[in-house]
Amino acid sequence: MPVASRVMQYLNRQGLSYQQLHHDRVGTLEAAIEAAKVVQDEVAVAEILVDAKGVVMSITPLGKKMDLERLNQMTRRNLQRIAQHQADRLFKDCEPGSHPPVAKAYGVHAVCDETLFSKQQIYIQSGSHTTLLRLSRDCFQQMMGSALKMSACVCTKEYKETPDEKAEAACASFDIKERLNKLYRLPPMPTVAARILQITQDIDASVDDLARIIEQDPSLTAQVLRQAGSALYGYRGEIKTIKDAVARVLGFERVSQIALSIAASKAFDLPKDGPLGLRNFWKHAMHCSLLVQRLAFHVPDKRVDPGMAYLAGLLHNFGLLLLGHLFKPEFGMLNKLAASEPFTELATLEKQVLGMGSAKELVGVGHGQLGSVLLEKWQLPEEVCATAAHHQEKDYEGEFQDYVALIQLANCLLKELELGDDLMPDDPLVYTRRLGMDADITFEVFEQLKQSSAALTDLAAGM
Structure with missing residues (x-):
């Protein structure tokens, strides 16, 4: 078929007229342009961009690339x-290699270079x-519809190619989300x-x-009253109502956060015992959050x-709850391994367990990435989703890297309490340097928290 089925269906459904220019079979777009005697400046091409949130189609004139640094600044993405x-x-x-710049036909968002809208006609791959x-x-303008429009292109000779490992990581992150939602x-x-x-979102x-x-x-x-x-x-006074808890002790933000976490956790049914069971989950969450x-x-x-x-x-380890919810046998095995090998990183144990049984589609995926998919689906704040996704990555760099490093610092310190x-x-010190924090103050804060450990443990026991 000379026109991809999804493209044809979309254009026809929207009532958009188009002409087909047939030419001899070629291997590249440049060769197709030459064979069809088309002006290069009138050709729009698609490039696929990916991060943990999903796919974006970049639509630019042939020979140009979207300025990723500026695009990411504008969209707060990576x-x-x-x-x-x-x-x-x-x-x-x-x-393969023929990618029509028709974002809506493929169910993805688009960003389009503004200069294309000044052309009398536009040629695209079919x-x-x-x-x-x-x-x-x-x-063409109607086809772009709600696409983000910006003038931020650079010549292909000028832009710096993204390192392969970053592209692979971004693609893998998107694949995780797709597989989870599909399977x-x-x-x-x-x-x-x-x-x-x-x-909490209503001012x-x-x-x-x-x-x-x-x-x-x-x-x-x-x-919450407890x-x-x-x-x-x-x-030391008497607290009879939630309003008392808010006004006299905890405050609106703390009550809403605690209540949200407790209520959200009711979506899961997990065993209570073991290093990854609910008792230890809440004990760790209460210490870490404070x-x-x-x-x-x-x-x-x-x-x-x-x-x-x-x-x-509170929420950065929700991926463990999802893991236990979706894959009970694998979670049970992971819980036993964590108990028998406490000095082995959990990420290493997860790679041994995930990929077995019904979880074989997620081999090598850690609980952090699993949790971030769920928290995004639940529309939690971006900072919370990013922290869940990347708290197992020691060298993570990104928009919310300070939140990630802070969680990593807390988790590092809490090992002393066997949490x-x-x-x-x-x-x-790796994390204090990354955050630019004073190490002495950091340890002082931790010593103060240790004085509250018994009270935190008692609260966690009732969750």
Whole structure:
């Protein structure tokens, strides 16, 4: 077929007229242009960009590339170029190397160079190496629809090629999300958790609004009141209602974060025992969240929000809960391995276990990436999703690297209390240097947290 089926269906469905220019079979777009006697400046080409959030199609004039640095700054993303053979996986109805710049036909977002809209006509690949398509300016503009429009192209001779390992990592991250959504039914966020999240995003929400939602769940209400009455916060008065817990002890943000985490965890049914069981999960989460919040105040230039750091600390290991939810036999084996080999990094044990049985499609994927897919699906803040995705990557660099490094620092320190995924020795100074923090202050904050460890452990036991 000279025109890819998805392209033809999309153009016809939208009522967009186009002409087919047939030519002898060639191996490259440049050869096709020469064979069809087309002006190069009127040719639009597609390039596939990928990050953990998904795919974006970059549409530029032939011979130009989108300026990735500027694009990522504008979109707050970490898009990377991928190789042609990797992009072929998106264009399954096309011949290899023929990629029509029709983003909506393939269900992806697009960014288009503005200079293309000044052309009277535009030529594009059809999905076949025997045909080009010609569209009028009006039809091309209609086809672009809601595409992000920007003038940020550089000549192909000027741009710096993305290192292969970065492209591979970006592509792999996207593949993980695609496989999970395709092969497995990810649990929806529990209704109460979803309503709490909605409240946290509403600037007009009141304490009464939050209290009404929490108090609909007696178990959640009891747990939040128990938190507020803990010796950890030192309040000696009587706390009878959620409004008391908010106004007198915890504050709106802390109550909403604790309630959200507890309510969200009800989507899973996991064993309580073992180093990865629910008891240790909450014990670690309670220590980590409070520690990262306190450490966040000492990160220079206020680069980290303490409240967001607290939520990231609570949720960064939610991938373990998803792992146990989707793959109970593999999780059981991983739990036993973690108990018998506490000084082996959990990432190493995960590679041994994942890829077996029903989890074979996810061989080598850590719980961090698993958790980030779920948290993104649940529409948690980007900082929280990024921290979950990358907290197992010691050399991670990206938009939210300070949050990731802060979680890594906390997890490193908590090994002293035998808390966390594994007890593999780590050097906290690596992370303090990365964050530009004073090491003495860091250890002082940790010593203060240790004084609260009994109270945190007691709270975790009731979760």
